[in-house]
Structure formats: C-alpha cells, structure tokens
Amino acid sequence: MIYSVIVDISNSQVDRVFDYTSDDQLEVGQRVEVQFAHRKVEGFVVDCKETTDCPPEKLKSISKCLDEFTVFDEKMLKLGRYMCQKYHLRLIDVLRLFLPPQMRGNRVRVLSRKQATISSQCPLTLEEMLEKCSRAPKQQQLLTYIAQHGATLSAQLSEQFGASALKSLVEKGLVSEQEIVVKRTPYSGVSGTDTRHSLTQSQQNVVNSIMSEPGQKFLLHGVTGSGKTEVYMNVIEQVVNSGKTCIMLVPEISLTPNMLRLFRNRFGDCVAILHSGLSAGERFDEWMRLREGEARIAIGARSAIFAPLDNIGIVIIDEEHDSSYISDFNPRYNTIDVAKYRCSQYNSTLVLGSATPSLESFLAAQRGQLKLLSLPERINHRPLPTVEIADMAMERRSGNKGLFSDLLKQRMTETLEKGNQVILFLNRRGYSSFLMCTKCGYVARCADCDVTLTVHREDNELKCHYCHKRYRMLTQCPECGSSAFRQGKMGTQQVVELLNAMYPDVKVLRMDADTTQNKESHVKILTAFANQQAQILVGTQMIAKGHDFPNVTLVGILDGDQSLYYSDYLATERTFQLLTQVAGRSGRDTQAGRVVLQTYTPTHYCLQLAAKQDYLGFYKREINLREASLFPPFSTIVRVLYSGENEKDCIKQLTIHYNGINDLKEQYDTDFLYLDKMRCPLKRAEKKYRFQILMKLSVDKTDEILQKLYDVTDKSDVKGVTVFVERNPQNLS
Numbered sequence: 001m002i003y004s005v006i007v008d009i010s011n012s013q014v015d016r017v018f019d020y021t022s023d024d025q026l027e028v029g030q031r032v033e034v035q036f037a038h039r040k041v042e043g044f045v046v047d048c049k050e051t052t053d054c055p056p057e058k059l060k061s062i063s064k065c066l067d068e069f070t071v072f073d074e075k076m077l078k079l080g081r082y083m084c085q086k087y088h089l090r091l092i093d094v095l096r097l098f099l100p101p102q103m104r105g106n107r108v109r110v111l112s113r114k115q116a117t118i119s120s121q122c123p124l125t126l127e128e129m130l131e132k133c134s135r136a137p138k139q140q141q142l143l144t145y146i147a148q149h150g151a152t153l154s155a156q157l158s159e160q161f162g163a164s165a166l167k168s169l170v171e172k173g174l175v176s177e178q179e180i181v182v183k184r185t186p187y188s189g190v191s192g193t194d195t196r197h198s199l200t201q202s203q204q205n206v207v208n209s210i211m212s213e214p215g216q217k218f219l220l221h222g223v224t225g226s227g228k229t230e231v232y233m234n235v236i237e238q239v240v241n242s243g244k245t246c247i248m249l250v251p252e253i254s255l256t257p258n259m260l261r262l263f264r265n266r267f268g269d270c271v272a273i274l275h276s277g278l279s280a281g282e283r284f285d286e287w288m289r290l291r292e293g294e295a296r297i298a299i300g301a302r303s304a305i306f307a308p309l310d311n312i313g314i315v316i317i318d319e320e321h322d323s324s325y326i327s328d329f330n331p332r333y334n335t336i337d338v339a340k341y342r343c344s345q346y347n348s349t350l351v352l353g354s355a356t357p358s359l360e361s362f363l364a365a366q367r368g369q370l371k372l373l374s375l376p377e378r379i380n381h382r383p384l385p386t387v388e389i390a391d392m393a394m395e396r397r398s399g400n401k402g403l404f405s406d407l408l409k410q411r412m413t414e415t416l417e418k419g420n421q422v423i424l425f426l427n428r429r430g431y432s433s434f435l436m437c438t439k440c441g442y443v444a445r446c447a448d449c450d451v452t453l454t455v456h457r458e459d460n461e462l463k464c465h466y467c468h469k470r471y472r473m474l475t476q477c478p479e480c481g482s483s484a485f486r487q488g489k490m491g492t493q494q495v496v497e498l499l500n501a502m503y504p505d506v507k508v509l510r511m512d513a514d515t516t517q518n519k520e521s522h523v524k525i526l527t528a529f530a531n532q533q534a535q536i537l538v539g540t541q542m543i544a545k546g547h548d549f550p551n552v553t554l555v556g557i558l559d560g561d562q563s564l565y566y567s568d569y570l571a572t573e574r575t576f577q578l579l580t581q582v583a584g585r586s587g588r589d590t591q592a593g594r595v596v597l598q599t600y601t602p603t604h605y606c607l608q609l610a611a612k613q614d615y616l617g618f619y620k621r622e623i624n625l626r627e628a629s630l631f632p633p634f635s636t637i638v639r640v641l642y643s644g645e646n647e648k649d650c651i652k653q654l655t656i657h658y659n660g661i662n663d664l665k666e667q668y669d670t671d672f673l674y675l676d677k678m679r680c681p682l683k684r685a686e687k688k689y690r691f692q693i694l695m696k697l698s699v700d701k702t703d704e705i706l707q708k709l710y711d712v713t714d715k716s717d718v719k720g721v722t723v724f725v726e727r728n729p730q731n732l733s
Helices: 074-087 091-098 101-106 126-132 137-149 154-161 163-171 201-212 228-241 253-270 280-291 302-306 335-346 359-366 392-397 406-417 492-502 521-530 571-583 605-612 615-629 647-667 702-713
Strands: 002-007 018-021 031-036 039-049 112-118 175-181 217-222 245-249 271-274 297-300 312-318 349-354 371-375 386-391 421-425 435-437 454-456 461-463 470-472 485-487 508-511 536-539 552-557 594-599 636-644 672-685 688-697 722-727
Touching: 002 031, 002 091, 018 031, 039 091, 074 091, 074 335, 091 302, 101 280, 112 137, 112 154, 126 137, 137 154, 137 163, 137 175, 154 163, 163 175, 201 217, 201 228, 201 371, 217 228, 217 359, 228 245, 228 253, 228 312, 228 349, 245 302, 245 335, 253 271, 253 297, 253 521, 271 280, 271 302, 297 302, 302 335, 312 335, 335 349, 359 371, 359 615, 386 392, 386 406, 386 605, 406 421, 406 552, 406 594, 492 508, 492 536, 508 521, 552 571, 571 594, 571 605, 571 615, 594 605, 605 615, 636 647, 636 702, 647 672, 647 688, 647 702, 688 702, 702 722
Parallel strands: 217 349, 217 371, 245 297, 245 312, 271 297, 312 349, 386 594, 421 536, 421 552, 508 536, 552 594
Antiparallel strands: 002 018, 002 039, 031 039, 112 175, 435 485, 454 461, 461 470, 636 688, 636 722, 672 688
16 A cells, blocks of 8 residues: 655655555554655655555655554544645644644653552452561551552552552562553643533523524624623533534633633533643643543634544634734644634534624624624623723823822722722733933843843843843943933833832732743632732733633723734724723622723723723724725735845845736736835844735735735745745734
C-alpha cells in the first residue's frame, strides 16, 4: 500500500505530500516517522492509495508508526484543506493545530504509575496476613490501609509507610503491583455543587428556538447578566443527552476556570478543558479524554475549536465579538469561520453569544445570515447598573490632579463601608507607561522594539511589553546624567499602591498579565475575590467580561478614553464593547449596581451610549459611519506585512510585490478602493523591521483578488524577509 505523507517541516518548499510504502496497515491521520532528506522526521498520513507516480527506486518505506491511534480523521483533514485555501496556509501548520504541541517529538506521553493492592493469588485471610507480619508493624499498617482503602498508588504507600515495607509485602506475595494510567486533571480543585436555576420565560424561549432548528446559525444578543450561560448549559445538556458532543468557547483563559466549575458541577467528568495555559501533560490527557469519548464537552479558548470530537451537535462561542478569536500570528485564522465549517460537516448548530456583538455579526443577523435571538433584560428584571460619568478635565480644573475623581473616591468609600466589593478597571499594566528625563527629554526605549519601556516598580525594572525583554531601572539619564525623571500614565501596579495608601485596612488584589503568569494564578485570584478575601479587585481587560461576583456593587473605569483614539477603524467599536462589558460586572445580584466612568471626553457618543448600555443605538450610528466610509463589513482590509532584521531587504521585497499588486489594481481598478505602502506604526519589534502594504477591496471581488494576490506574494525573492497576508487584521500597529 502507498501512503501519502506530509512531513512535519514548516517550509513552503516541502508543503506537499510525499509517497512512502509500508507493510503495516495505516490510516489517514496517523503519525509516522519517515526518512526525509537524509534524516528522520515526523509526518502525518493524509492519503492511502494503490499506485504512485514516484519511480520505484526512489520510493522509501515508512520507518515506523508513532501512535496506535489517529490524531485526526477525514473530516479534520478536510477542515485543514479548507483553512489552507481560505487563509493561504501551509497544511502542516494547520495540522499542528489538531494535536497537543508536545506530542510532536514525543515530548509527552500517557502517564503510568504503579498501584498496589492485596494479591488475589494469596489464599490467606487478612488476619493471617497480619499474623505473618507480626514482627513488622509498618507492614501490618500498610496491609490494613489497603484493606480499608482498596488499590492505592505505590508512591503514596511508600511515602506513608516506607518503601521497604511495600517491597517486603510484594516479595512475600501478600501484595501485588500493576501499572495503571493516571490522568492529569487541570484545575482539580475547581468544583462545587450544581447551582441549577429555573429558566425565565425569555431564556426558555431562546432554548426552545435553538433546539427546534438543528443546523441553524444563531446570534444570541443578551445584555450583561441576562443569563446567557444558563441558556448555554441547558442547550448543551439536551444535546449531550441526545448522544452528541459539544464545543464551548470563551475568549480569555482567565474565564475558563469559572466556566469549567459551572460545567463540572452539572456534567461531571463529561467535561474536558483545552487551552495553552495547561501543562503539557494536562493538555495531552484532556485531548485524549475527548478523542476516546470519555469526555464529550470541550471547553476552552480558540484552540478548543479543534477538539478531537466526532458527531458534534452544537458549537457555542461566548463573547463572539472578542478579537482573541482571530489568530494574528501564523497560522492566521478566524475561529468563527472554522466553527462554521465544522458545523457544516455535522449539520451542527452554531450559537454566537454576546452583550455587544461585533458589527459584522449583527449586520449578518439583520440580513438573515444569522438568526437573531434576544435576552433584553437581566434575570428577574434586575436593573442594569447606574452609570455616572466623571469629567476628568473638570476635575483637573478644580485642582484634583490624582488618578481618582472625587466622585469615584466617594462611591468607593460608600461601597466599602457597606461591606460590598469594588472592581477597578484600567487596561494598562505595570507601574507607569514610560520613563522620561525631565532635563533633556530622553525616553527609555527597548533596544529591539520601537516602543517605550514600561516601569515595573515591584521588580524595580523596565520591561518591554512586546518582546518581554527586561532592563535595570535607570537612576541616571544615559544622555545627560540627570537623575530627574518623569513617569507616564499610571498602570495597575500604581493603582494598587494608591489604594493601599487610601484604604490601609482594605485588601486589594491585582489581576493582569504580570500577576497571572503561573497556571493556577487566575483561579487563586478569582477564588479569593469571590470568597470576599479582598474588597477591591484591580485589573485589565481580563476582568472585563464573563465574571459574576454577587457582592460587587461598584465598578470604576479609570481611563475610559484609553482605546478610543487609536488610529484604527475598530477603535470606537472596541471601546464601546469593553466599557459595556466591564460595566456589566456591577450589580449582578439583588443589590443595585453603580459604575463610575472617568473620561476627558464625556460627550463622545461612544461613551454616552456605553453608559446607557444602548447597543442598538451604538450599532445604528456606527454601522452608518462604516457604510459611508466604506470600512468593513462594507469592504475588506488586506494587509501584506513584511518583517526582517535587514531594513533594506524588507524594502526591496515590498517594492517587488507592490509593483505586482499595482498591476492587479489596473486589472481590478474600481474594486481597489485604496492601496498604499508604508512603515508599520510599530516600526521595529523583536529586532525586526516592519513594513506593510495596505489595501481596501470591494467585498464582491475580495476572494478573487486575494487568490491572485497570493500568487504575487508567494514569489518571495529576498532571503530573511517574512511575508504575511492578513484579511481584516485586528491590529494595524
């Protein structure tokens, strides 16, 4: 039999199949080891056939099969080919998404441990066994323990009673040992009791609509606190009971522990979790539980869309508007597109849920491409939080130069005196955003990136938030020798420091990328706050959505303007979404909630509508602006990104491609709404210079033009320059 193999080498020169023979019976999706270019490499079987065009003398044999099972099936292979065609990817880069990364190179395997139990071959009673060990009390204790507790891991028994006691009992034939597979369980402490709630009539109507139309694509627009999660769990319960499997996606790794707790409480071991924050062993074991059918519900961030499930009944994408669902590094893909394709393979239902849907999704619902479902009110008609806007320009004029407005300080004090909790949101980590010499104007910058360094007071360091390089804190200016420095805008570290000075008896927690580097950090911080071990939680966007703390009655948004004026057509939409989501963390239980929104532009329509949580008002205004200016979804933005350590080489490659794209523009003149070349706003990152070609294309001709654009950009003649084509990039910096 001839087997077509794609080798595990990410290079365009070998992005094709190679034929091998094998005497073993292999299947599509199995990992194999093959001889390739004088070395042994891993690969994947992607086809089985009887004949080949390869000359017999050049046909090699597969060295060995690496697993007894397939790592993907025919449907997943078709998904991979779809992604290659849609996003112009290498097949091997896509196939790598389908399995735990550490499986490659056999860096992770099934974990086995020795387990001891009373030997079934021994004819003695327990009393006779104990009598036989009368002079060895540790052996007697060990025997008694196994008799009471059953089979126990040998390592635990050795630690508790001594290795020699266990060894002696095995030698006497009283105890036997055998190897067992041990599952590594992520977040093993995350569990509780099932807090099942009766559905409101609105929730029941949504559930009925979803279940009555299998294979339909839905957009669920529900305000914050409207009970979308309970809807998801009710639908999944019915799907699982019908014998099918489910995928549930959340945008932030920080949201997975809480979602996992809710699902474990209801579905037990039927749930598995997949995301990049797990250890290699945990991720492998959870992947295996899904593949083997032990778990039938996959929960996780965007990578969970590739869960090894068959017979999928429903895919749910919560907070569907979140940009984290779009991969902005190789392989680049849109999770929602992938979900739609997987659903089409099984005639599965797709549910996109959000309190602030993307304009693209809501427009699709208006056009009938998605079926719109609504939860317009909070559970039991609880009111949305009252939002008060603090004009920080007026605060400055009145003499308040601090970070907190007088209104916010007053509301915080009132809330804490009542024994309630406060969330403060600032989407800027670190202590301050830059360090500047007040004498000569020198600003500390990263040597490898075109960005200022952020002050981190706790570590007494300057850090680059792009390449993560660290620098010693400056005590003297390297340009003029002055020791007088000015610091930029405050970050979360400084907010915590100020709060500790204002409220010395109040416990404050911080949640950002710096405090959640360890795997269990998210759980520890959120659990401590949920258990009211702290009264104030300060955090970045990872606290902005999905969390439900009944005792939080005040949310403070410290810099509502921060993301509003980015040079990006998505800036206003993202600001509205972020402010609406974080405001929704307040007043989610019986007590009324308040939000204080601090801003220098209190009359801006985005902030005014976010304060009212008026999504429909915002949608109508913003979609009209997009249509008038022909920005997505009324056009397609395409970026060709160039990066390399040699600046001249980048410019040379860009110029060659730009000339080819100009020829395309002449061919599709009216469909090119914009075309230009330029340096990226972030001119250098991780020692690499960055340039880009930007174009705006008509929606009708986008796919056709892109295929020809790929033909141009595939001809990369300059070595050392990386070229990527991005469709509607989420970050234009």
